[in-house]
Amino acid sequence: MRSGLRLQLLALLGALMVLAFVPLFFAxxxxxxLGFEKLEQKSAEALAESVAVHVGEARSRLIQSELLTLLSAxxxxxxxxxxxxxxxxxxxxxxxxxPEFMDAFGERRLSGPRRPILRLGVNGERWQAVFVPDxxxxxVALTRIGNGVDESKPLVALMGLYMVVIALLVxxxxxxxxxxWIVRPILALESSAERVAHGGRSLKPIDGGPAELVRLSHSLxxxxxxxxLEEDSLRRKIQELEAATEMLRTAQSSLVRSERLATVxxxxxxxxxxxxxxxxALMGFxxxxxxxxxxxxxxxxxxxxxxxxxSRIHRVLGxxxxxxxxxxxxxxxxxxxxxPERAVADVLSLLRPQKDFAHITWSSSIxxxxxxxxxxxxQLTQVLxxxxxxxxxxxxxxxxxxxxxERNSDGxxxxxxxxxxxxxxxxxxxxxxxxxxxxxxVGKGTGLGLAVTRGLVESARGSIxxxxxxxxxxxxxxVLPAAPSTSSSNVTA
Numbered sequence: 001m002r003s004g005l006r007l008q009l010l011a012l013l014g015a016l017m018v019l020a021f022v023p024l025f026f027a028x029x030x031x032x033x034l035g036f037e038k039l040e041q042k043s044a045e046a047l048a049e050s051v052a053v054h055v056g057e058a059r060s061r062l063i064q065s066e067l068l069t070l071l072s073a074x075x076x077x078x079x080x081x082x083x084x085x086x087x088x089x090x091x092x093x094x095x096x097x098x099p100e101f102m103d104a105f106g107e108r109r110l111s112g113p114r115r116p117i118l119r120l121g122v123n124g125e126r127w128q129a130v131f132v133p134d135x136x137x138x139x140v141a142l143t144r145i146g147n148g149v150d151e152s153k154p155l156v157a158l159m160g161l162y163m164v165v166i167a168l169l170v171x172x173x174x175x176x177x178x179x180x181w182i183v184r185p186i187l188a189l190e191s192s193a194e195r196v197a198h199g200g201r202s203l204k205p206i207d208g209g210p211a212e213l214v215r216l217s218h219s220l221x222x223x224x225x226x227x228x229l230e231e232d233s234l235r236r237k238i239q240e241l242e243a244a245t246e247m248l249r250t251a252q253s254s255l256v257r258s259e260r261l262a263t264v265x266x267x268x269x270x271x272x273x274x275x276x277x278x279x280x281a282l283m284g285f286x287x288x289x290x291x292x293x294x295x296x297x298x299x300x301x302x303x304x305x306x307x308x309x310x311s312r313i314h315r316v317l318g319x320x321x322x323x324x325x326x327x328x329x330x331x332x333x334x335x336x337x338x339x340p341e342r343a344v345a346d347v348l349s350l351l352r353p354q355k356d357f358a359h360i361t362w363s364s365s366i367x368x369x370x371x372x373x374x375x376x377x378x379q380l381t382q383v384l385x386x387x388x389x390x391x392x393x394x395x396x397x398x399x400x401x402x403x404x405x406e407r408n409s410d411g412x413x414x415x416x417x418x419x420x421x422x423x424x425x426x427x428x429x430x431x432x433x434x435x436x437x438x439x440x441x442v443g444k445g446t447g448l449g450l451a452v453t454r455g456l457v458e459s460a461r462g463s464i465x466x467x468x469x470x471x472x473x474x475x476x477x478x479v480l481p482a483a484p485s486t487s488s489s490n491v492t493a
Contacts, residue, residue, distance in 0.1 A: 013174050017167045025163050029156045040145050045130055048141035051080050052132035056139045059085060064094065071096030081127060082142040090137070101142050105129065185213045189220065196224055275317075278309035285309075337372035337483035338380040340405045340413050346377075347384045348403065351392070359398035367406040371482035373413050374460040383456050386449040387417040387476050394421035394474060411482060412462075418475035424466060432466060 051074055059067055071083040075097035082097025082105060095102055126145040131138055185206045192203045203224040205217040285302045288294065294302070344366055351357055373380065384403070391401045404416040424432060433454040457464045462480040 010171075010175055013171050013178070017171050021163050021167045025160055028159055028163075032156055032159065037145075041128070044128055044143045044145045048080055048128065048130035048143040049132055051083070051143075052130055052139040052141040055083060055085065055141075056132055056134035056136075059134070059139070060136060067094050068096055080141045080143045084140040084142075086137040086140070088137045093137070097142065101127065105140075105142060181210060182213070185210075185217070189213075189217055193220070275313050278313050281309045282306055336376060338375050338377040339372050340370050340380065340415060340480075341366045343377060343380040343384055344403050344405055344415075346381055347388055350385075351388065356397060357392060360392065360395065361400040363400070363402045365402070365404040365406070370405060370407060370413055371411075373462075373480040374483045375456060375480065379456050383453050383478065384415065384417065386453045387478075390449060391417060391419035391421065391474070394423075395419050396421075399473075408479065413480045413482065415478040415480070416475060417478075418467075418470060418473060420473040423472060423474050429466060429468070433464070 055070060055074065058070060062070060067085065071085070071094060074080060074083055080097065082095065082101040084095045084105065085093045087093050127142055128145060129140050129142045131140050188204075188206050192200075196203050203221050205221050206214060285306045289299065289302055344364060348362060348364055352362055375383070388401060388403065395401065400420045402416075402418050404414075404418075406414055408414045433450050454464050457478055457480065460480055462478060464476060464478045467475040467477055
């Protein structure tokens with residue numbers, strides 16, 4: 001920056017010198033040439049008038065031949081280029097001189113207002129005719145203005161050299177003066193700012209230079225002090241935030257452990273409830289069988305009841321394993337992607353004909369050319385069937401249930417199952433997808449359906465949520481990504 005600033009200053013001063021001295025040089029040159037021309041004109045006019053006066057005084061004493069001899073001598077001597085003698089009537093009496101000048105002037109008569117000086121041009125030369133009256137008429141002397149050489153050139157060249165020298169001197173003096181008064185204070189400010197930028201804690205104001213730069217340096221000092229104070233305050237706030245973040249991290253870990261324990265407690269309580277009742281029944285039946293005294297029919301009835309309770313335990317354990325088993329890698333990589341429209345069609349064709357669901361109004365809306373999703377047909381059918389059966393139970397097997405499959409703006413497949421039942425109670429909305437959480441009566445559900453459904457959906461990198469804005473009833477929205485390298489299926493419900 002130091003050399004760049006000096007070069008810019010030098011270029012600026014050079015431009016100013018050019019703008020100042022170049023017009024002055026041309027103006028001075030023009031005035032010098034004009035002055036030389038005026039001087040040449042005055043000299044030529046004085047010479048012509050002198051010769052004309054001499055001829056006018058001598059014409060009365062000379063005869064015609066002697067007058068012509070005098071005129072020729074004056075013209076040939078180089079004092080004038082031509083002489084014309086006129087009588088009192090304005091008629092030409094005699095003439096002598098260079099032929100081209102005599103031809104240019106001609107044998108004109110002097111009549112009317114007589115101009116004392118005429119400036120004319122012959123063959124590119126400037127010349128003038130000076131009329132001097134006398135007692136017998138008058139004499140016109142023609143003389144050339146100047147000698148054809150521009151006498152002002154040496155003076156103009158000398159003036160140009162003088163201006164160049166003066167301009168260089170002014171440039172050097174101005175450069176060093178401005179460097180001392182402007183550039184050096186600016187460079188001092190730059191050095192102080194660089195020290196602050198590299199960790200310095202103070203900025204030193206400049207002592208000399210223009211008052212504006214001094215005030216600017218003091219303003220920068222004040223600004224630097226303010227920024228340093230704000231930096232210290234920000235550093236303290238960052239330290240406080242880091243401490244608060246560490247406390248939050250510790251609290252979060254405690255909450256996670258507490259939530260994990262609470263989840264294990266709910267899972268244990270639900271499992272104990274769902275398995276404890278069948279086991280108690282099994283133990284009761286076993287005691288009756290061991291006591292004896294039963295008929296064959298009673299023994300068979302007890303055995304069938306024991307088998308029923310055992311199947312109930314098996315179903316609960318199977319649902320629990322299904323909830324814990326799914327993983328993204330197995331679902332996405334090891335199964336054939338399923339077609340949403342086919343799964344919707346299979347679920348509706350399975351439930352519509354059943355007599356228990358005769359009072360339910362079914363409706364479906366399936367967009368064309370939906371992509372396949374990273375769930376197998378069986379898994380996708382299980383997800384939809386869980387949601388639809390929950391809607392059937394919520395409506396108490398009468399009401400309206402709608403299933404919709406479409407593609408959202410992100411290109412994902414969106415599956416919607418909604419009903420016009422009583423909806424989901426607010427008390428269970430936050431834990432709705434956890435194991436053994438159910439809104440059904442005891443014995444009518446295990447509370448694992450939605451947990452298994454969420455596990456399957458999330459294993460396919462999808463999401464499931466309860467639409468809280470929907471009323472009346474409940475609406476569940478499932479979003480599944482499109483499976484890679486699949487083509488759309490055209491199966492419709």
